[in-house]
Amino acid sequence: MKSWLLASVALLPASALAAELKFSSFGWFELEGTAFAQSANPVFDTDGALQQADQGGVSFAIRPSFRLETANKGVQLTLTPFVRVDSMDSQRSHADLREAKLDAQLGKIGSVRFDATLGFEQVFWGKAESINLVNVINAADLVEDLSGDEKLGQPLLRLGAYTGDYGALQLYYLPYVRTTDYAGAGGRFRSRIALKDEPVIETAGERWTPSFAARWSQALGGLDLGLSAFHGVGRDAFAQIVAFAGTEPAVAQPVLTRETRLGIDAQYTHEATLFKFEGVWRKTDTPRAMVWRDGYRDVALVGGIEHTLHAVGGTEADLGLIAEYAWDERGDEAPGLFDRELILGARLAFNDPDDSSLLFLAAVDTNNGEQVLRLEAETRLEQGFRLKLIGGAFMGSKAGSVMHDLRRDNFLQAKLSWWW
């Protein structure tokens, strides 16, 4: 029924539509200051030069959005570039197209409604608070945020079908592989081994290797369920040592290989308690250099509960308590921090006019006792201005683990952002 709209846009009779189009612009600008408790160990960069990182730095970022849409939102054009300039790490000074897309409501066939997206897009799948195993469409922007919650815009074509009673199905075609940047030798949150910027993608098409994904989701009473599948270039890079400084590995080459994964994500909501679960099964090709392995087949799980106490202590604040456990079959070989982690957290939402909140998360590795602590506090200063303070600490790290490289990176960060 509305598919004619798409057709019209495709034909661009712009003048005829101009009266119906609505332009809007919004976004934010952010100033960020970070201080680290200790100076980092100097490391060699990919050129073999010894680099020393500063103990703090400032940075700013801007993320404007421009949108052109028809009055009934049948068609939307969105452009959201993102630029960060960082005083410490040239690798962190980066730009990205978070969104550059065309959304269209395609109308209805029978009782099934269709929509589509074409362009750079951000997609979120998942339920858990600590790590979203099933969230696979976008590559993480690791220089922007170590948590991996910030994603690079992914070029894609999406087709959505909404049946109502039988849930919604999304099909994705990802023609191009986006890969994350890694912190440079002058920056923080970087490994002892310098990682080359440009990964090797061991598929025939290299960056233009197409990937495919699908997700079915449905709300069944109190249960929100999602099943997903992905086939294409994997998101977790292998680090292949390519140079040595003495006997120590000095430079590594990130390598991406083909991956197939199936995922399930579920949340059951009972009154003020949310029960969450995510699980993936992965089959990953090993890099060619690792001839002795013929691929990985592994499972990773994360699950837990979130319980909200309303109006704690007679105030208007809500206290959300989070407890999750993340398990990765690969154990220490898992690329991230969450291999055997118990995550405990509390979120205090003050429910004040300034939407102030406090979030505290502690992740404890039940294998080796490493702990990651994170504290976030944010509030609105004035209409349009938000202040966010983030503190992070990496404690009890054991030599040789991923976290050992971060042990000197305990930090305190303040972000002042202006929204329009």
Added chain:
Amino acid sequence: MPSQSTMRLRLADAIIRWRHFWAVVALGIFIVASLGAARLQFDPDMRVFFDETNAERIALDKFEAAFAKDDNLIMAISDPKGETVFTPSTLAAVGALTEKAWLLPYVRRVNSLTNFQDTHADGDAMIVRDLVPDPKAVTAEIAAHARARAMSRPEVVNLLVGKTEKMTQVSVLFRLPGVDPKVENPKVVEAVEVLAAEFRAAYPELRLDLSGSVIINHQFAVAGQADGKTLSPLMFAAILLIVGWSLRSGLAVLMTMVVIIISAVASFGVLGWAGIDLNTATVLGPLIVMTLAVSSCVHMLSSVRQKMTEGGTRTDWVRAALTQHMLGITIACVTTAVGFLSLNASISPPFRQLGNMVATGVLVALLLTLTLLPAMIIWAPLKQHAEQAWTRRVMLRLGDWVIRNWRMMLPLNLLLLVGLGAGISRIQLEDNFIQYFDETTPFRIQTDHIEQNLTGLNMLIWALPSGSEGGINEPDYLKRVDDFVQWLRLQPGVSNASALTETIKRLNMNMHGDDPSWQRIPDNAEEAAQYLFLYELSLGYGMDLTDQINVDRSALRVNASLPGASTADMRLLTERATAWLAQHAPAQKVDPTGLSHVFNLISFRDTRAMLTGTIIALILISGLMFLVLRDWRLGLISLLPNLVPAAMAFGVWGYLVGNVTLAISIVVAATLGIVVDDTVHFLVQYKEARRRGETVEQAIRSTFAHVGMSIIVTSVGFILGFAILAQSGFAPNADMAKLTAMTLCFALMTDLLMLPALLIWLDKRTSPMTKAAPVVAALSAMLLLIPADPARAEDMAAKGRAIAEETARRDSGWVDSQIRGTMILRDPSGSESRRSFRITTLEGTAPGEGDKSIIVFEQPADVRGVAMLTHAKIEPQDDDQWLYLPAVKRVKRIASSNRTGKFVSSEFSFEDLGSQEVEDYTYLYLREEACPTDPALRCAVVESAPKSDKSGYSKRIVWTDLQEYRPQHIAFYNRRGDLEKELSFSGYKRHDARFWRADKLVMTNKQTGKSTEMQWEDYRFGTGVSADEFNEQRLPTLVD
């Protein structure tokens, strides 16, 4: 009969109309009072603290009439470097000083080492001569001889010479004529100071310390005057600070100064016209008046300051302020005056005078605050401030805090009361008149030095009667006296005890050829009489025995010096001595006397006397409270915060200090009148608020808002004022001020923390066990009678439900709607925050299915695009709710069990905004009346109680107009049954020729004073939005 408020209004008008007259009246008061004040003189006698009817004073007067009323002077000489005073040079100095001392005015006798009447036998003859006959020509030998003679005499050691020989005194006795006490003592002291200066210049190596009753009298006078001089500027500065800080206006400070100065002068004036002299206690009266008068002024001025935010002219502000606060200020001042007037029960005249003078000052201050001050405000070019004083916001916050935590307050306060109150048992009455003066004063330094090395001013005196004229010569009697003296010397704390018996024993020995075995009481009366006669004949000029023997020779005087003894020690000794005398000389009961003894008992007696005064004050003040509040419950409640603070303050004093002077007796009565002010202000406002129909919490909030700050300001003012008075160098004044300041501190705490909690507790409880039982029971009975008619109840329920159904029916069939809303969140301080959003709603069609809605936020910018999708369910089932966060493109199912939670921190809870289904409530039709929003409309008033126990409400009362069945006004009652919020609908417009929608909804939280205004615009119905749009899967593509 005109109502109270119209009477007040008329009075206010009269005051304003007659403002010129008031200025003249004030000027008149000032002139008359000044004339009175000019007559004032300072009475330095420390005996002013004792009434002429005081039993101890009568005893003392009688004693002094019988012996000699001597004022003494101690000139203590010590050689800081030397080992002993028995050196030729020191003795020469003593001799010189002794000689010069004879030249002092009113001198009667000078005793010193050099002129000590030494007796010895020369054959049969008894030689009486000076111990050092020629001080100018003392050799080492003579000095050694003098030392040997003196140190063997018990009546010398620790009296004329210290046991350690480091100090000796030249003791001067005066007999002041008593014709003009204001001149005589100062004249003596002046001469003494000249003499001392000469001596110190002549003998720089020697140290001279002055003490004795003439010095103490002088000290009493000086301390009072010094207090007046040093404390007055401090007081002015403090007042400047308080008034300036709280009112931020130089003019206000000036006006306050005018009022308090006239009041202070008036308090002086009343004393002057009554012909009473000033003394150490009353000299502080005007400062107390100033402290108290400031509060009235601040009250008036701050209320004017508050009224000016409402616009109008200065006259309007004044009229409004007068009308509103006239009663409160009057009550406050009158109760304060009553409290101080109750000091008339004190046995100590200075305190009676103080009470009367402060009461007068306070009443004058009241008159001026209600007349001159308004007149000045109208005349003065006072600046208008449009914004509300910042203080109000702070108060509201405090009020909220107290209301939130009220359950803690009572137990905490009780705990505090018990914990602190226990300290009262540690309080010791301590009236050592030496310690009345600060340790750092020269008087104390010198006196303490003398007490350490020689003797003390603390002296207990007994006049031991022999029972007959001339009976002192009886050997039995003399033996008893001697035994008593010996007994006294063994008592702890007694440094020296002496009586004429020592001399008689010595004379006996001298008459028997200096044979030490004869150093005892003569065997018969004749011998004793002869010896004394001989002795008196050979005494030098002025050295008679009249201070040791009474005129008819029927009694001997026994002295016991107790340097540094505490009042308690002295009282114990007194008791033991009385017991000893009762046992050994049962003929006549003998009590000790002397100034020390009189002071010893004054607190003890005055505490009892003032208990009566305090009770009278309490009754009068409580009576006034009942009269004002016209509520015996509140009156009773008011007693607690009036008495508790004094108990706490005394307890703290007990823990921290322990000793207290006679000031303690007047503190409760004096503070009662002050403490009660805050309670009155609080309760009057509270009652008024309750009368307006506010709930307990609302009433407490508005009370905090209205009077909280002035209570704090005046209390802080009082506390500061008394803290300054506490700097007085005179302990009774300082103690009184300290205790008062502490009491007021606790009073502030009690009034702001305990009283509200008490009110919440008592006014909220509905069980018949409460103290509020009669009122509550009557109300409960009435309430119980209503549902006793079941037929009617059923009827009313059906009618109520019918109205709800009709409302729902008329508001159904709109299928879907789109609106843009703006919420303006306001808090009582006036700060605003806005959020705007679009709401798309789809009417639920299937039975048991609620509406579906999506709210998408547009403002503030940092939540732009945040959306909430709700699938409403019929209660008690929870709604399904999803939140869409555009920043991370995440759709998250959220818990919706929290009905009572606030929607984006507005006063609308999720429950208020959720779809309202007829089945969610039970109904009760109450009445029909004019709509509160539009009196032209008739409204049905229906009570609806939610069926779900998750609801935050016990009931809602809905006013629905009977013309179109639109909700006009909703009152929400919380689970405790108190009115929590009120929602008003306005700007109803008809859409699509069918559906009425209000443009503006204002939700006011009656408990917190916050409100949220919801403005609706751009209503669109039947836009054809489909159910598919309300699919959580589509949130990312649909709403963003």
